[in-house]
Amino acid sequence: DIVMTQTPLSSPVTLGQPASISCRSSQSLVHSDGNTYLSWLQQRPGQPPRLLIYRISNRFSGVPDRFSGSGAGTDFTLKISRVEAEDVGVYYCMQGTQFPRTFGQGTKVEI
Amino acid sequence: QVQLVQSGAEVKKPGASVRVSCKASGYTFTNYAIHWVRQAPGQSLEWMAWINIGDANTRYSQKFQGRLTISRDTSASTAYMELNSLGSEDTAIYYCALGALDYWGQGTLVTVSS
Numbered sequence: 001d002i003v004m005t006q007t008p009l010s011s012p013v014t015l016g017q018p019a020s021i022s023c024r025s026s027q028s029l030v031h032s033d034g035n036t037y038l039s040w041l042q043q044r045p046g047q048p049p050r051l052l053i054y055r056i057s058n059r060f061s062g063v064p065d066r067f068s069g070s071g072a073g074t075d076f077t078l079k080i081s082r083v084e085a086e087d088v089g090v091y092y093c094m095q096g097t098q099f100p101r102t103f104g105q106g107t108k109v110e111i
Numbered sequence: 112q113v114q115l116v117q118s119g120a121e122v123k124k125p126g127a128s129v130r131v132s133c134k135a136s137g138y139t140f141t142n143y144a145i146h147w148v149r150q151a152p153g154q155s156l157e158w159m160a161w162i163n164i165g166d167a168n169t170r171y172s173q174k175f176q177g178r179l180t181i182s183r184d185t186s187a188s189t190a191y192m193e194l195n196s197l198g199s200e201d202t203a204i205y206y207c208a209l210g211a212l213d214y215w216g217q218g219t220l221v222t223v224s225s
Contacts, residue, residue, distance in 0.1 A: 039212060041156075048206055048215040049148075049156065060213060092156055094212065100172045101146065101158040 002026050002095050006104035013087075013109055019080040021107045023093035028073050030097070037096035040069055040078045043106075044089040052091075053078065085111065113137040115145075115207050115216035122222045123197050131219045133190040133207030140188040141165045143210040147181060147192045149203040150218075157203075162190060197223045 003026040013019045021040075029036045040053040051060045053069035056076060066081040080087055088111060093104040118132040133145065147159040160181045161170045169181055178195040190207055204218040 041212065048218050049208075049212070050215070051211070051213045054211055054213070094156075096211065099161065099170045101161070103156040103158065106155045 001100055002029070002098055002102050004093055004095060004102050004104040006091075006093060006107050008107060009105060010108045010110070013080075013083045013111060015085060015111060016082050019083050019087075019109060021078045021091055021093075021109075023071075023076045023078070023104050025074045025076075025095055029095050030073065036072065038069075038071065038076050039094045039096060040067075041092045041094060042087075042089050043092065044086075047089075049092065080109075083109070083111075113209065113214045115209065115214055117205075117207060117216040117219045120220040120222070122224065125198055125223055125225055127197050127223075128193060128195045129197060129201075129221050130191060130193045131205050131207075131221070133192070133216050135188045135190070135209075138209075140183075141185055145181075145183070145190045145210070146208045146212060148206045148208055148212075150206070151200070151203040154203075159205075160192070164190070194221075197221075199223050 005024045007022045029038050038056050041049040042052050043049045052063050057069045068079050070077050090106040090108050092106050114136045116134045121129050123129050141164050144163045146161050149157050162181045164183050180193045183190045202223050204220050206218050207216040
């Protein structure tokens with residue numbers, strides 16, 4: 001199974017300031033079709049997860065442009081350009097390249 | 112709009128089975144796969160299984176092999192997850208999610224307690 005490792009596990013942030021979360025996979029996430037199936041999800045307290053970013057850097061419908069994703073191969077990053085109060089929650093990276101799908105441990109973003 | 116609506120919370124005794132449903136609307140049910148993911152209290156997300164709704168092809172996490180069955184009823188636009196031989200470690204919120212994990216159900220809390 002592909003192991004997804006996130007850092008940090010907790011990220012105190014200041015409103016209006018940037019934040020960054022890293023995710024590393026134990027093997028390359030490049031699929032045989034040439035795509036890299038790395039997604040980022042947000043889970044607000046008491047809510048189901050919500051897709052933010054798919055295929056490394058594509059924002060899902062309705063996701064604010066302060067969220068951006070980057071990376072390649074085994075190293076990926078989620079950035080929030082200016083943190084807002086509604087961004088509090090836990091963020092997960094997830095690989096969709098191979099079965100079983102696997103998630104990172106989650107990074108708690110708190111003000 | 113796309114919606115996945117799951118069945119209500121369940122309380123089960125150890126050794127019992129639980130069946131959770133996930134009713135889809137707002138899209139062509141047979142065109143997309145559905146995943147099942149669970150989250151134990153205070154824990155990360157754990158992928159359990161996947162079903163291609165169109166041809167009923169399935170993939171399971173090896174962790175649940177033998178006691179997990181997922182299925183679908185295309186006439187009812189509903190997917191199902193059945194987990195057997197429940198133990199306290201199966202206490203979790205169970206989610207269904209559409210193909211690319213782009214839409215999620217609201218979650219179903221399953222509590223296993225004697």
